[in-house]
Amino acid sequence: MKILTAAQTRQADAATIREQTITSEALMERAATAFTGWLMARQTPAEAGEILVFCGPGNNGGDGLAVARLLHQAAYHVQVYLLPADRYSPDFQANQRSLPATVPRTTLDAAALPTIAVDALVIDALFGTGLSRPLAGVAAAVVAHLNQARARVVAIDIPSGLFADAPQPADAPVMRARHTVGFELPKLAFLLPQNAAFVGQWPVVPIGLSSQFLAQAASKLYFVDAAFLAGRLPRRATFGHKGTYGHALLLAGSRGKIGAALLAAQACLRSGVGLLTVRTPACGYDVLQTAAPEAMALTDPSSDYLSELPDLKPYSAVGIGPGIGQAESTKQVLTQLLREAQVPLVLDADALNLLGADPGLLALLPADSVLTPHPREFERLTSPARDDYHRLELLRAFCHAHGCYVVLKGAYSCLGTPTGELYFNSTGNPGMATGGSGDVLTGVLTALRAQQLPPLDAALLAMYAHGRAGDLAARNTGQAGLVAGDITQFLGPAFEELTTSKTF
Numbered sequence: 001m002k003i004l005t006a007a008q009t010r011q012a013d014a015a016t017i018r019e020q021t022i023t024s025e026a027l028m029e030r031a032a033t034a035f036t037g038w039l040m041a042r043q044t045p046a047e048a049g050e051i052l053v054f055c056g057p058g059n060n061g062g063d064g065l066a067v068a069r070l071l072h073q074a075a076y077h078v079q080v081y082l083l084p085a086d087r088y089s090p091d092f093q094a095n096q097r098s099l100p101a102t103v104p105r106t107t108l109d110a111a112a113l114p115t116i117a118v119d120a121l122v123i124d125a126l127f128g129t130g131l132s133r134p135l136a137g138v139a140a141a142v143v144a145h146l147n148q149a150r151a152r153v154v155a156i157d158i159p160s161g162l163f164a165d166a167p168q169p170a171d172a173p174v175m176r177a178r179h180t181v182g183f184e185l186p187k188l189a190f191l192l193p194q195n196a197a198f199v200g201q202w203p204v205v206p207i208g209l210s211s212q213f214l215a216q217a218a219s220k221l222y223f224v225d226a227a228f229l230a231g232r233l234p235r236r237a238t239f240g241h242k243g244t245y246g247h248a249l250l251l252a253g254s255r256g257k258i259g260a261a262l263l264a265a266q267a268c269l270r271s272g273v274g275l276l277t278v279r280t281p282a283c284g285y286d287v288l289q290t291a292a293p294e295a296m297a298l299t300d301p302s303s304d305y306l307s308e309l310p311d312l313k314p315y316s317a318v319g320i321g322p323g324i325g326q327a328e329s330t331k332q333v334l335t336q337l338l339r340e341a342q343v344p345l346v347l348d349a350d351a352l353n354l355l356g357a358d359p360g361l362l363a364l365l366p367a368d369s370v371l372t373p374h375p376r377e378f379e380r381l382t383s384p385a386r387d388d389y390h391r392l393e394l395l396r397a398f399c400h401a402h403g404c405y406v407v408l409k410g411a412y413s414c415l416g417t418p419t420g421e422l423y424f425n426s427t428g429n430p431g432m433a434t435g436g437s438g439d440v441l442t443g444v445l446t447a448l449r450a451q452q453l454p455p456l457d458a459a460l461l462a463m464y465a466h467g468r469a470g471d472l473a474a475r476n477t478g479q480a481g482l483v484a485g486d487i488t489q490f491l492g493p494a495f496e497e498l499t500t501s502k503t504f
């Protein structure tokens, strides 16, 4: 699904009201109903205890007032706190009039802020996507007060003080929500590590925004879920044979890091490739032949690291990087590969570090290569990022300049493309932050590129299936107990889901 800016969200709002011939108040009622439904499914009136709804002067505050009414009608104990303002939005005013007189309401005063019980449930409806500058005055004082109280905060649409699609100054006051219930679509701010402490968990609830508007909205930002990938993974052909599914070459491993080669190889084999050859230094031969008998082993003349590029003719894609180290002769292998390869390339780990250390090498990178750095490796390829938003700008610029695809790894891994799109992955869990997880991704990607999938589809599917397999594996192992090889065990079911979710 698309990710919209705050300005586009306002347009979506207006288009919905126009097309569905409803009032803005009715749309607000839908939003408040969706939020309340989410909350009531998780907290009974007894569990919720005292619910304190903090409302700002705009439509986010209007949502808060409507939520307060709906919760009150459902027998929850609600108190409303209002931010003083010169002007309140029309829908705020309408919902203020609709709030039963029996719901206590207080206008906030920075000099006498209410005491917040530790078990209080706070609903943050101070500011939403209309935020135009950092919080100051009473709003800032209220946010600081609530953050200090460590109350359970559930934010409506977005934590107050957080911009939906741009960074705020480092010292700007922002509500620290435990949950953020977003309307209709995820926001860019939810996907960036620097905002995690404010956003908390972020369910998204539908509010029936115009599907026509969402379909035509010009956005280069996407959140990749299973529905988004429907139809991208080709079904295997009844009369297919191993030649149909490509021959991948993995250049991986060095003494002490043959495990990286093995992990990439096993993942490649579990991602549908027809044939796999693995080039490791000679010290990897026995281990590879024993632990991955389905792969062909092609050992390098050097015992400890890669020193010679094999003939590339038999292969339909090449993956290089896992565990290779940065020996000078390994750098020569990479250089020759970049010069000679006529087939798709996947670059990871030390291949990226070698690339980052020599601008001359980067200039050789063939178009449509797929790179899979984590943020530190990425910054070695480009320059240090000021913040997560700046890193995305660097990502766009890098992909454009080099005509390549980059999977920036992490929670919500982000794929950048030469044409400026950014695709955020929806699968995966913190258990996958473990050695070898990246080697598995390289294996998956190399397998998909070897099967002739275009770079965009290969990268989207690899990112998603890798994360999904990690999620399935964590059901068995838990997050702390997850190791990279567990991800590989579940690649099959992850790909199967993507094939069967395809519609007729």
Ligand SMILES: NC(=O)C1=CN([C@@H]2O[C@H](COP(=O)(O)OP(=O)(O)OC[C@H]3O[C@@H](n4cnc5c(N)ncnc54)[C@H](O)[C@@H]3O)[C@@H](O)[C@H]2O)[C@H](O)CC1
Binding pocket: 009, 010, 012, 013, 027, 028, 029, 031, 056, 057, 058, 059, 060, 061, 062, 063, 089, 126, 127, 128, 129, 130, 131, 132, 133, 134, 135, 136, 139, 156, 157, 158, 183, 184, 209
């Ligand atoms: N778009 C939707 O899908 C729907 C959104 N709803 C909710 O409406 C808010 C957005 O409401 P809006 O009135 O545009 O803005 P806010 O409530 O966030 O802000 C109000 C108002 O305050 C002024 N302002 C901005 N920044 C500051 C500041 N730092 N200090 C003081 N005042 C500030 C500015 O004039 C704003 O306009 C969205 O998040 C949803 O919660 C609808 O209810 C349903 C559909």
Ligand SMILES: [K+]
Binding pocket: 060, 124, 125, 126, 127, 128, 155, 156, 157, 158, 159, 160
């Ligand atoms: K809010």
